[in-house]
Amino acid sequence: MLTKKHFYDSSEINRTTNQDYKESSEEGSVIPLIEGSLRKGCPKPIKTWAQCGVSTKELNILKKLGFEKPTPIQVQAIPAIMSGRDLIGIAKTGSGKTLAFLLPMFRHILDQPPLEETDGPISIIMTPTRELCMQIGKDIKKFTKSLGLHAVCVYGGTGISEQIAELKRGAEIIVCTPGRMIDMLAANGGKVTNLRRVTYIVLDEADRMFDMGFEPQVMRIIDNVRPDRQTVMFSATFPRQMEALARRILHKPIEVQVGGRSVVCKDVEQHVVIIDEDNKFLKLLELLGLYQEHGSIIVFVDKQENADILLKELMKAAYNCLSLHGGIDQFDRDSTIIDFKSGKVKLLIATSVAARGLDVKQLILVVNYDCPNHYEDYVHRCGRTGRAGNKGFAYTFVTPEQSRYAGDIIRAFELASVTVPEPLRNLWDSYKNKQESEGKKVHSGGGFSGKGFKFDENEAAAVNERKKFQKAALGLADSDDEDLEHDIDQQIESMFATKRTVKEIKAPLGLINPAAMGNSHTAIDKLELAKRLASRINLSKNISLDTKFATQQAAESILKGSSSQLPITAKTVAEQLAAKLNTKLNYQPKDDDERNDDDSEQTFRKYEEELEINDFPQQARWRVTSKNKNLSIELGNCVTIVLIFYQHENDNPRI
Numbered sequence: 001m002l003t004k005k006h007f008y009d010s011s012e013i014n015r016t017t018n019q020d021y022k023e024s025s026e027e028g029s030v031i032p033l034i035e036g037s038l039r040k041g042c043p044k045p046i047k048t049w050a051q052c053g054v055s056t057k058e059l060n061i062l063k064k065l066g067f068e069k070p071t072p073i074q075v076q077a078i079p080a081i082m083s084g085r086d087l088i089g090i091a092k093t094g095s096g097k098t099l100a101f102l103l104p105m106f107r108h109i110l111d112q113p114p115l116e117e118t119d120g121p122i123s124i125i126m127t128p129t130r131e132l133c134m135q136i137g138k139d140i141k142k143f144t145k146s147l148g149l150h151a152v153c154v155y156g157g158t159g160i161s162e163q164i165a166e167l168k169r170g171a172e173i174i175v176c177t178p179g180r181m182i183d184m185l186a187a188n189g190g191k192v193t194n195l196r197r198v199t200y201i202v203l204d205e206a207d208r209m210f211d212m213g214f215e216p217q218v219m220r221i222i223d224n225v226r227p228d229r230q231t232v233m234f235s236a237t238f239p240r241q242m243e244a245l246a247r248r249i250l251h252k253p254i255e256v257q258v259g260g261r262s263v264v265c266k267d268v269e270q271h272v273v274i275i276d277e278d279n280k281f282l283k284l285l286e287l288l289g290l291y292q293e294h295g296s297i298i299v300f301v302d303k304q305e306n307a308d309i310l311l312k313e314l315m316k317a318a319y320n321c322l323s324l325h326g327g328i329d330q331f332d333r334d335s336t337i338i339d340f341k342s343g344k345v346k347l348l349i350a351t352s353v354a355a356r357g358l359d360v361k362q363l364i365l366v367v368n369y370d371c372p373n374h375y376e377d378y379v380h381r382c383g384r385t386g387r388a389g390n391k392g393f394a395y396t397f398v399t400p401e402q403s404r405y406a407g408d409i410i411r412a413f414e415l416a417s418v419t420v421p422e423p424l425r426n427l428w429d430s431y432k433n434k435q436e437s438e439g440k441k442v443h444s445g446g447g448f449s450g451k452g453f454k455f456d457e458n459e460a461a462a463v464n465e466r467k468k469f470q471k472a473a474l475g476l477a478d479s480d481d482e483d484l485e486h487d488i489d490q491q492i493e494s495m496f497a498t499k500r501t502v503k504e505i506k507a508p509l510g511l512i513n514p515a516a517m518g519n520s521h522t523a524i525d526k527l528e529l530a531k532r533l534a535s536r537i538n539l540s541k542n543i544s545l546d547t548k549f550a551t552q553q554a555a556e557s558i559l560k561g562s563s564s565q566l567p568i569t570a571k572t573v574a575e576q577l578a579a580k581l582n583t584k585l586n587y588q589p590k591d592d593d594e595r596n597d598d599d600s601e602q603t604f605r606k607y608e609e610e611l612e613i614n615d616f617p618q619q620a621r622w623r624v625t626s627k628n629k630n631l632s633i634e635l636g637n638c639v640t641i642v643l644i645f646y647q648h649e650n651d652n653p654r655i
């Protein structure tokens with residue numbers, strides 16, 4: 001089947017010169033096309049919605065949304081995509097990139113024959129985070145009903161069955177994170193969905209997807225889509241290093257760049273506060289006092305635990321707030337986003353999982369409570385405010401110990417043509433001088449590969465990439481799990497921080513209640529703990545390791561991608577985690593023979609442990625805190641735990 005991709009034909013527009021366009025756009029900040037691309041037949045920019053061939057139905061929706069005219073990225077990208085070309089679109093945060101790929105997508109889909117019973121989608125939009133996936137899904141749904149189209153969001157962390165049911169009903173559009181999309185393609189032997197009809201692919205925040213090590217997943221999907229597809233990529237930041245990758249995916253792309261390549265939006269007023277760690281909280285309270293009444297506020301921290309700590313402190317200070325990070329289960333994450341976007345809660349504490357794409361009306365202030373550690377993260381975090389022409393403010397706290405990050409912030413100020421504050425420059429200069437006096441070379445800025453300084457960083461980055469890829473291959477990571485490595489360590493630490501006792505008890509075997517006592521099999525050794533941990537991690541992703549492995553294998557057979565998948569099982573994962581624990585604890589595990597010897601003795605060990613249940617899956621928490629007498633909870637393939645609920649510390653158990 002031939003696919004029509006060229007929908008752009010306007011003689012009126014063809015008479016417009018680039019000069020006309022530049023004059024009508026914002027202060028000459030538009031670099032319409034890459035050098036020479038006009039010669040390659042790129043269409044001229046549009047000025048009105050009608051000129052890009054949107055239907056009356058779409059015009060009505062745009063009117064209802066209050067979008068009077070296209071934004072600078074839309075004026076150039078829409079006709080370029082509608083002319084059938086692949087495209088890289090780079091424009092500042094909050095400039096309307098989503099609509100720039102949605103409108104041509106609707107036109108493209110509506111020109112295709114309708115879906116038949118076993119057909120998969122016509123368009124796939126891939127995003128790096130689940131939150132962004134959800135948001136784009138919502139933007140699409142503003143149009144789909146009146147256009148008679150269907151869209152499904154496919155992302156990890158939530159039940160797969162509902163998504164499967166939606167897909168089976170048929171959808172022209174899938175918005176997804178790449179990991180879950182591969183699971184979905186493999187589900188039920190490939191009967192749930194397929195890539196046969198895909199002819200339009202969008203990679204939103206493409207640089208982030210590649211940076212997070214999800215290139216293999218993205219490529220596995222793309223390589224299995226027909227080669228005459230149309231592919232477009234969008235982001236506010238696009239480090240040069242990503243270009244080679246982009247060009248592998250795109251066919252003779254047009255590059256549309258509005259404003260700088262990776263620049264903080266001019267509508268964001270940037271501030272830096274050089275401050276000691278101990279004074280940060282007071283400064284935050286001061287900022288909240290100043291800005292809270294003017295709109296919503298997002299406070300970025302670097303780690304999940306810091307988000308939780310800050311949340312508690314702010315709640316103590318009587319602020320109604322929520323936190324968002326990768327350690328929170330997806331159901332809670334979704335409802336947090338809904339409450340924050342609707343303005344029900346006006347203060348959000350988040351890790352960088354919320355840095356990209358999140359579009360919240362009336363968001364007035366971003367506070368980088370923990371200084372971001374790479375340039376692109378800084379640009380995207382600041383870009384949560386100052387959107388769609390509104391004014392916003394961004395404050396970044398930098399402690400004297402974080403002087404190494406000052407170079408990136410200076411770069412952000414300079415690229416946005418803002419005067420660099422003297423204290424920030426002094427901080428950077430003193431850092432540079434110190435490094436240079438030690439004979440180390442310092443570069444300022446440099447995107448993902450440079451973080452304001454470079455020693456052996458390239459090597460470190462390569463190792464990091466490998467680790468991320470391994471985690472993805474192990475099924476331990478989804479595309480938004482940037483905190484996962486820290487998460488695993490944190491979970492290991494917290495497991496060993498729990499209060500536990502192991503008592504030796506001599507008793508006849510028949511008197512031992514296996515539910516309440518542990519024999520030497522259930523006296524949990526490090527391997528068992530690691531297995532539980534592996535199960536918990538995968539439970540929180542709603543998928544067991546074995547299932548994950550099976551789906552990955554199935555994916556391999558369905559997708560023709562790399563066939564050299566490692567034979568990884570739940571056991572391998574558990575053993576790897578156990579080895580990690582053992583190294584940490586300097587523990588030498590006993591081998592099986594020794595354990596069997598112990599079994600022959602009639603001495604039993606009673607194992608008691610107080611567990612923090614807050615990070616258990618929602619269903620488990622509910623069962624523990626309900627008065628249900630049957631409290632056996634299956635936490636994985638191999639461990640059953642009986643929990644006793646104490647309302648207060650001194651109460652009798654409620655079992």
Ligand SMILES: Nc1ncnc2c1ncn2[C@@H]1O[C@H](COP(=O)(O)OP(=O)(O)OP(=O)(O)O)[C@@H](O)[C@H]1O
Pocket residue numbers: 066067068069070071074091092093094095096097098099235236356357358359383384387388
């Ligand atoms: N033509 C338009 N006129 C007015 N508002 C618009 C227009 N197009 C989009 N918007 C609004 O601008 C806001 C930002 O749009 P969008 O989320 O697409 O930005 P973005 O460029 O993708 O930002 P980011 O890089 O942060 O993801 C949204 O609230 C959107 O509804």
